Amino acid sequence: MTTSESDAIFSALADPTRRAILSLIGEHEELPAGEIAAHFDSLGRTAVSSHLRILRLAGLVAERRDGRFRHYSVTPTPADAVVAFLTSVYQNSLEQLASAVQDASAAGDTPLDRTEERSA
Amino acid sequence: MTTSESDAIFSALADPTRRAILSLIGEHEELPAGEIAAHFDSLGRTAVSSHLRILRLAGLVAERRDGRFRHYSVTPTPADAVVAFLTSVYQNSLEQLASAVQDASAAGDTPLDRTEERSA
């Protein structure tokens, strides 16, 4: 039970604000920290900065420095640990899972936090 | 950012002990609470009981009462919220994700917490 990389990923994803940030960044190719922060009225800029740090340490986002800006982007294949875990637990219903993924991609659903509504 | 069902799932998965419990249950069809607890030397029985409660409230495991026993099993398609989130964020690399899932299933990898090693 060593606090390994997958720990960082799962606990990073545990926070709804961080998931929202991740979704937001995912909607654009890149986004500077300031614009990300601007999307969260109820949150101070420093809080968002902390969240970005956690997402970065978990390997979920990448940071590109450009002058005084820091542009954040979603790391392409970071979900490895998540997928690995899901596959280990849900071996049985794996086909369903895989097809669920493909269905979702085929449907081309509105990208952002559909998560909340779907599982109502 | 309402504390909805996906919140419950993600924060349930955030704890490494709970992921271990989920994996353990996944290895068997069903497992009584006591046997689950027995697998965790470093943890009291009540702690495991609390974890099971959280997993159950998140819809990740199901409970079947049989006499004085409570048998726990992995819920077949609970990963919906997780998949939904991943698909929304990782639209781009979706094919990779889907094939990763299928590869893993095809390989028939050792079920349990492979998570730690894979992303080293």
Added chain:
DNA sequence: ACAATATGTCAATAACTGCTCACATATAGG
């Protein structure tokens, strides 16, 4: 060099989480 901009970091605090211990509940067996 100076001021403004973009962003991170640190210390302090409030809220949350996980763990244990003692107790409650329910069922089974004599």
Added chain:
DNA sequence: CCTATATGTGAGCAGTTATTGACATATTGT
């Protein structure tokens, strides 16, 4: 009925986390 078994629940404490406000760092423009 009474005791043992299987398990959950609640209070309390310790450790962790999220948020903020003040300060630090870096870069750009004048």
